[in-house]
Amino acid sequence: DGVDPLQGTKRFRIENAGDRVFTLTATTPVPPAYSLQTALKVWDIPVVDHLAVTPEFAAEEGDPVTVEWVTSHDGAYVELYLVDRITLEPEPTPVYSGPTPSGSAIVHPTIAKPHILFVVYNPLGARTDQLLRIGVHPATIARLDVSSFDVLVGEEVTIEWETARATDARWSESFFDLSTSPTATPSGMASLDAATTYTFPDGFTFLHDGQALSEIRVSTHGWLSTALSVTGLFSNVHLPDSSSSGNVDLAIFWDDLTPRNGSTVSWEYFESPVPHVVIQWTDAHFTGDSNSHLTFQVVLFENGRFEYRYGDLWTTGTDPNRPLGSSVTIGAQNISRTQGLTVAHNQTNQDGWTGRALVWSSFNQLLDESTPRPTPLSGTWTLKPHRTRTYTLRAWNGHSEHEEEFEIRVHPRSTLDAWVEPAEPTTGETVVLHWFGKHLTSLVVEDDAGNVVHAAPQSQLESGSFSLGALPPGDHVVRLKGVGQIPRDEHEVEVEFTVQ
DSSP states (O other), X not given: OOOOTTSOOOOOOOOSOEEXXXXXXXXXXXXXXXXXXXXXXXXXXXXXXXXXXXXXXXSSTTOOEEEEEEESOTTOEEEEEEEOTTTOOBOSSOSEEESOSEEEEEEOOOSSSOEEXXXXXXXXXXXXXXXXXXXXXXOEEEEEEESOSEEETTOOEEEEEEEESOSEEEXXXXXXXXXXXXXXXXXXXXXXXXXXXXEOOTTOOEEETTEEESEEEEETTSEEESOTTOOOOOSOOOSSOXXXXXXXXXXXXXXXXXXXXXXXXXXXXXXXXXXXXXXXXXXXXXXXXXXXXXXXXXXXETTSOXXXXXXXXXXXXXXXXXXXXXXXXXXXXXXXXXXXXXXXXXXXXXXXXXXXXXXXXXXXXXXXXXXXXXXXXXXXXXXXXXXOEEEEEEEEOSSOEEEEEEEEEEEOOOEEEEEEESSSOOTTXXXXXXXXXXXXXXXXXXXXXXXXXXXXXXXXXXXXXXXXXXXXXXXXXXXXXXXXSSTTOEEEEEEEEEEO
16 A cells, blocks of 8 residues: 555554553564564553541641541652632642652641642643641530430420530521422412411310410411401510500511512411421511511410421511511410510510521410520530421531531320220120221230230221120230330220120
8 A cells, every 4th residue: 555564653542551561573574573662651640549637627726737648659749738718729839749659748727728738740740639628626516415316296305415616506497398388278368467367177276375276367467366357567566565556466576577479378287296287477578678588487286385486587688687686576475465475576686586496385485495596505405396307506616617417206196095896795796896096007906815816907007996706704805005106105905895
């Protein structure tokens, strides 16, 4: 083809790094062949196999820490730079440099420049960067103990915590957002000063001031009232207040509020883990400040317990203190308006309300299980959660923060009742055992001798029966043993009867 085989070039890609030897062999009709070899080294992109610091942080600014590293290249050259805490920009001059593929160096991080940028080069100049974050006097949650993560509704949970090097701390509770529930009922209130009466589902009542209420008045202005014809009341007052201006029972976030649409206020009834009603104001705004966004709710229980829970409360308007409570009443009072408790009235709460819960046993009794705000840097919190929630503790100082969260899962208490039919059987008559259960995960039936004679299938845990057959005359005992959603929720029911 006109190509001289005795001279030329060959170009190709080498996929893998390492040592390579290339051999060129020339042959003629007259042996021997003649060969030449050339060796070369193919360098890979630098790899950082290990990068760590000891200790993990500098307790005080200027304390030394040791940075250790291991790279994959014998010919690697490394540099260490201090990095700005906010911009993450490295300093122009390294604090260490040298041809040390594996090694260590002592550095002195500062609060302003606490981190290290580790740079490794191969002999051809290709580089790999890796950021090593080093805390300097970091705020730390040193201890966080929770007595139980799975509880039955109403059981106590104790939380203990300790922080170190923190100047502030804050507990927050997750907000169950009713606006995401497809089964919530919108109130339809879309106008200013609107109020409507919410009739609770059949069988549910809310105990307030000694009265079992089957309905409640709900206002767009963030309050509930037992006066079912009241409306307006956009001007909040301190509670208790017996005047017509104070015709409010529960002031969750009482102010002159405006709904954005008919779904701003909604409600829903929940059977589990214990019967309760949630009424929520979603993305309401202060009248005259459409840039404010206010989401909060009240949870009502049959035994008279109620909870105020606060979601996002914020504004980009001209008064940033309003979502903090500067024009709001939070409190409760009795039906006659003579006794009550105001938690906040036209008072700016710099600690905020978002992520917070106020738990009441009655109109004038706020429980210690409310979210501890302000939060001590170290402390103990005992609560009786009535719904599964996530709890978050955040500790911080002027330049660092540490956050821990966990979930407490709340399970309904199981129930079990049993009886036989006929109640007074006679000799030769078939005896049938019946039972009714709620929230059971297993159920067995034992005879007089303790032998398991029946294990209820899943379909019979709530309601079922089992034929004991015709029993001999005399006294008999049948035992039913059930287990709820957690192992310690056990039931043992004995059914005693006599065959005549």
